[in-house]
Amino acid sequence: MLPISPRFYGFCPDRIVIDMVKQVHPEGRHVDLAVNPLYSGLVPAGGVPRYRLAPGPMAPDSAAALVRDEIMLDSNARLNLATFCTTWMEPQAKELIADSLDRNLVDHDQYAQTAELETRCVNMLANLWNDQGTNGVGCSTGGSSEATMLAGLAMKFNWRARRRAQGLPADRPNLVMPSAVHTCWPKFCRYWDVEPRYVPIREPGFTVDPSEVASLCDENTIGAVAILGSSALGIYDPVAEMASALDRLQAERGVDVPLHVDAAVGGFIAPFLEPDLVWDFRVPRVLSINTSGHKFGLVYPGIGWIVWRDKKALPKELIFDCELLGGSVPTFTLNFSRSGAPVVAQYYAFLRLGFEGYRAVQQACRDVASYLAEQIAQMPALEVISNGAHLPVVALRMRPDTTVTVFDIHDRMRKHGWQIPVYHLPDALDDVVVMRMVIRNGFSRDTADILLNALRAELAELFPAPMAKADKPAMPTPRRRGPVYH
Ligand SMILES: *Cc1c(COP(=O)(O)O)cnc(C)c1O
Numbered sequence: 001m002l003p004i005s006p007r008f009y010g011f012c013p014d015r016i017v018i019d020m021v022k023q024v025h026p027e028g029r030h031v032d033l034a035v036n037p038l039y040s041g042l043v044p045a046g047g048v049p050r051y052r053l054a055p056g057p058m059a060p061d062s063a064a065a066l067v068r069d070e071i072m073l074d075s076n077a078r079l080n081l082a083t084f085c086t087t088w089m090e091p092q093a094k095e096l097i098a099d100s101l102d103r104n105l106v107d108h109d110q111y112a113q114t115a116e117l118e119t120r121c122v123n124m125l126a127n128l129w130n131d132q133g134t135n136g137v138g139c140s141t142g143g144s145s146e147a148t149m150l151a152g153l154a155m156k157f158n159w160r161a162r163r164r165a166q167g168l169p170a171d172r173p174n175l176v177m178p179s180a181v182h183t184c185w186p187k188f189c190r191y192w193d194v195e196p197r198y199v200p201i202r203e204p205g206f207t208v209d210p211s212e213v214a215s216l217c218d219e220n221t222i223g224a225v226a227i228l229g230s231s232a233l234g235i236y237d238p239v240a241e242m243a244s245a246l247d248r249l250q251a252e253r254g255v256d257v258p259l260h261v262d263a264a265v266g267g268f269i270a271p272f273l274e275p276d277l278v279w280d281f282r283v284p285r286v287l288s289i290n291t292s293g294h295k296f297g298l299v300y301p302g303i304g305w306i307v308w309r310d311k312k313a314l315p316k317e318l319i320f321d322c323e324l325l326g327g328s329v330p331t332f333t334l335n336f337s338r339s340g341a342p343v344v345a346q347y348y349a350f351l352r353l354g355f356e357g358y359r360a361v362q363q364a365c366r367d368v369a370s371y372l373a374e375q376i377a378q379m380p381a382l383e384v385i386s387n388g389a390h391l392p393v394v395a396l397r398m399r400p401d402t403t404v405t406v407f408d409i410h411d412r413m414r415k416h417g418w419q420i421p422v423y424h425l426p427d428a429l430d431d432v433v434v435m436r437m438v439i440r441n442g443f444s445r446d447t448a449d450i451l452l453n454a455l456r457a458e459l460a461e462l463f464p465a466p467m468a469k470a471d472k473p474a475m476p477t478p479r480r481r482g483p484v485y486h
Helices: 006-011 015-024 060-071 091-100 112-128 144-165 184-191 210-215 239-253 341-377 406-415 445-462
Strands: 137-141 174-178 195-199 221-227 259-262 286-292 304-308 320-322 329-331 382-387 393-398 422-424 433-438
Touching (some): 112 137, 137 341, 184 195, 210 239, 406 445
Parallel strands (some): 174 195, 174 221
Antiparallel strands (some): 382 393, 393 433
């Protein structure tokens, strides 16, 4: 029994609790906390209103418990192999995030040091992507989608300025990109009135032919996009070869098309696992690069990054000076206010892991992906088409001689709790249906074995091995059910 003075009721915001307490103790002096009030009939039978505000307040613990009960129903993110997003961080990172949730990133006057951390992160990324001493410029964003909007806008403004300076029309911009681009690119095109031109990805490489990229470009092309690697299959586009094809285009037809690399995931893989792969600012034609801090940058959502090769790449009209919050703060983002917590968390991850730490984490993911791919390649009817050699992603399809589909396998794996997405590839390959698994930090080889066992069990049901008559046991063999104690 916990004494509560009658005066307390005046402050207690939870009407439901007050009513109960008054019923049980009309004089209102004691409340029995031995029974959790939330689950013992205190919430009205009809529950709390869901789609309108409740008429009054509720005690913070009750509200928090109710919210927790709702989000508990979200599935287990660690079993979700669809997303590239970070689903595990260290407790120290969680603490820092909680400590800095109130920081408004745009308010450089108040949170000058958080702004400084953002600048340091941009510099670290520019350096990681071999900025050739040009001192890349950039900023954090809500994710790669916002980053690509900014990259696309910069390309559009640069192109328009060039056209106008030549006295040429600038009203029909287009963007050339692989058909495997993430939705954020068609979105950019629709939102900012740019014609999308898709270069089909093809077998056997499941990527674009660089000469096809160049052939779709003309004087109205604001830029071309290369993906490192595709969200659908985790396969890298041949960035350097695409740049060479665009170099030839410029030499032959005088059309100068900048290249943007959408390295949403690969921006945090290739520098650590393939330092010799030339895809970044070492390629002179690469103007800008985006990445998602909240994917293999190993930070919880939502944070992305955009870095331009140098100041010249970023049109001045896109930068606004805001004096509203004190000082003069140049901003180039779609949103104004945003929490500084993800930037703090990104800085923590950089500091905590360093180059070798990131390398080890990404290598572990790739190793597990390769292991999964090897094991799956030995299973009946499945064909591995992406084996973790680029992003730590395993993608597979059914061999042509079976009626079982990847949708069947998806449904069966769902029963085990696994979420493994299944989809059609774009355009020229739209008759190919794939199932794809993203291996993220926190997915160990043990977890992979659990998944493989579930998959083997389901495949054994879908493809029962034909048994020769002589092999069949005449009588069912008695099964031991564990130790027997007498
Ligand atoms: C995830 C992804 C995006 C979008 O990134 P968000 O951070 O989720 O906005 C863009 N491009 C590629 C290649 C991606 O994998």
